[in-house]
Amino acid sequence: MSAPPSPLTRLRVPGEEDARRRAWALARAALAERPATVAPRRARGRAAAVMAGALLAALVVAFGLTAPGRATADWVRAHLPEVAGRDAPRPAPVVTRAAPLPGGGRLLAVNEQGLFAFGLPGGAPRELLGRVDAAAWSPHGRFAAAVRGIELIAVDLRGRRRWSLAAAHAIRWPAWSPSGFRVAYVTGTIGTGGRTIHVVAGDGTGDHVLAASGPTPPVWQPGVAPAERLATVDSAGRVALRDADSGRVLWRARLGAAPLQLAWTAGGRRLLALERRRVVVLDAASGARLGRTPTQTRTTNIAFATRPGHHGYAVIRRTLAPAAAARSRVAVVRTDAAGRRVLDTSSVLFAGGPIRAVAWSPRGDWLAADVAGVDGWDLVHLRGRGVDRARTLAAGRGARLSGWCCGG
């Protein structure tokens, strides 16, 4: 019975695809901004009120404008609330709620408006600070360390500054130690006399230089409390494990090139070094090379994150072919318990443009991916080697994924 579609529906007009991409980002943001609503149901009370009204009308018609009729109508009108069960038909309630964060825990977003936390009690994203450059969670997610230019700021979940310090040069890569008693950051540039790693106590005191820094963010070793150890890359591109208080080097390891990123396996027994074409596995005790993945020929690595509660990690890879330079994917790599051998790899997310960061939920079942150009993140739930659920989380214009932590 439906008419055939008009030929006009097949027209393509200039600029459509670009406009579509931009419009989709805005539409998704608009959806995220509006409160989720439960579709209103027709209330029984409303139906009863309608029936009572009909009864009143019928009685008016039946009795006309006679005195007994008016009296009866007045009685019905007076008793309408009893008949209807309420004073008057009320509008159906619209239930407002914020969608819970899948995977639990708390997500930290740095967007153009400021620093926001997702997954806090109440559900709604909470602004912790105005515009910042970078941020990281404290180990239990009670504080965030944020960077604004040359300033390092510790802020609590109510947005109160607990302490701050200023460096001589721009700060980057804030990282809170697993114990919560130390915060590391890097400041300076090669042009300003060198990049240095600083460590400050968790209350903002005792700021000191730990070592020169290479081009890679330092990462705290978990599972060694009360010791505080930091894996770093020095200016010569060597990986080193240092005591964060004394600065003593526990070991050094030279890889083929300075790694892009370091990450500890759960428990801190292995250190993974992400290189452009492979991942190298180092022993936490000695720095010995335990294994490495095969050299990739078609993709280059961008960033990775080890998976809590599992053996493996998620890695962002970008294709090398010039025609598809911007294509990226997130691969989930499963390894053996020692971390030496890759058991399998499955790609779980693809994007035409760059993917900037990934983060695991505290249980390691959900993975968040920060795709450039999208004002939010893609969250996928992994089951076996594939994705069985996917969500998007609008995190504001230009949002950068800055950490997913800990729950509670």
Place this chain on the structure above:
Amino acid sequence: MDARPEAIRWAGATRATRRDGPLTARAERAAVRGALRGDAAALDVLFGAHWPAAYRAAWLIVRDQHAAEDIAQEGFVAAIRALERFDRSRPFGPWLRTIVARRAIDAARARALRREVDGSAVLDHVAAVADRGAPADDLLAAIAALPDEQRVVVVLRHLLELTPAEIAGVVGVPRGTVNSRLRRGLDALSREVRR
């Protein structure tokens, strides 16, 4: 093809592939319910089904790429923000299309008053595209060349699929005038395309 920015797609079998084009009434109702719950996949379905026509119609009415993008974008965003006020017993598409049509016509009138564009640049572009020979481009060129009053009703009727009565309401002319403009516009189109 995926409508999502940067062509994001997930591996795995659970996410239905989005298709452009008409939705069944049932699928559309389900998508509206999902969007009300904040489900981005449901929004994707509505977006894929309705945004292309909205953009094309806006483009054909205002004949300006940037204005058309603004109109379609703002229309869709306005529809999303007003979703809970939408009468779900009625189809979503015509509601959205009416929003976009009103905005496009308002924009076209405002631009005509300000004499911002006369459409010649667009016509040049369309003519250049049409020279490459695709039949759809011939049609596009022919529509873009119609006089404003005929082009608007042709687009509203045959791209946005509004009824003549709805067009009369949107454009603010009697229904008979809509029909006569439509007739003249289609006749002109037919002559152009057969040339």
